[in-house]
Amino acid sequence: MGKMVIYPGSFDPITNGHLSIVRRALTMFDSITIAVASKPMKKTLFTLDERVDLIQESIKNDDRIFVDSFNGLLVDYVDGKKTNIVLRGMRALSDFEYEFQMSLMNRKLNKNIQTIFMMTDYKWLYTSSTIIKEAASYGGAVGGLVPDVVCQKLKEKFGFQ
Numbered sequence: 001m002g003k004m005v006i007y008p009g010s011f012d013p014i015t016n017g018h019l020s021i022v023r024r025a026l027t028m029f030d031s032i033t034i035a036v037a038s039k040p041m042k043k044t045l046f047t048l049d050e051r052v053d054l055i056q057e058s059i060k061n062d063d064r065i066f067v068d069s070f071n072g073l074l075v076d077y078v079d080g081k082k083t084n085i086v087l088r089g090m091r092a093l094s095d096f097e098y099e100f101q102m103s104l105m106n107r108k109l110n111k112n113i114q115t116i117f118m119m120t121d122y123k124w125l126y127t128s129s130t131i132i133k134e135a136a137s138y139g140g141a142v143g144g145l146v147p148d149v150v151c152q153k154l155k156e157k158f159g160f161q
C-alpha cells in the first residue's frame with residue numbers, strides 16, 4: 001500500500017496553496033488523504049458536500065489522492081487509518097501558535113499520532129481561504145489563487161454570476 005499521509009482541514013474552499021502542499025507531499029508519500037472536517041469551529045461558507053466536491057473536481061484524476069470527511073476529533077479519525085502521520089501546511093509565523101497548540105493537543109489525546117508540517121511555497125504565503133472569501137464576497141478577482149472551479153463557485157455564492 002505504501003506510505004500514506006492524512007491532510008486535514010476545513011477546505012472552505014480548497015485553494016491553490018492547499019493543492020501545492022498536496023503535490024509536494026506526494027514527492028514524499030505514496031498517497032495522501034485530504035480529510036475534510038465536517039463541522040470546523042469556524043462557520044463555513046460551503047457545505048461539507050460542496051467542500052468535498054470542489055476538492056474532487058480540483059484534483060482531477062490522480063489515484064494517489066483520496067478525499068474523505070470526518071466528524072469529531074481528528075485523532076479518532078486517524079486512529080482507524082493505515083497511517084499515524086498528519087500533515088499541516090504552514091504559512092507565516094502567524095500560523096505557528098495555532099498549529100503548535102493543535103498538534104500538542106492532538107498529541108495529548110493520542111501519543112501515537114505524529115503531526116508534520118510543510119512550509120508553503122512563497123507564492124501562497126499571504127493567501128488563505130478566509131481572505132480569498134472576503135475578497136470574493138465583494139466581487140474581487142481571485143483567479144490564480146484558487147482552482148477555476150472554486151473561482152466559479154465563489155462567484156455564484158456571492159451573486160456575481
Ligand code: PNS
Nearest residue numbers: 008009010011037040072073074075105
Ligand atoms: O483548515 P483548518 O480550519 O485550519 O483545519 C482545522 C482542523 C479541521 C484540522 C481542526 O480544527 C480539527 O482537527 N478539527 C476536528 C476536531 C479536533 O480534533 N480538533 C483538534 C483537537 S481539539
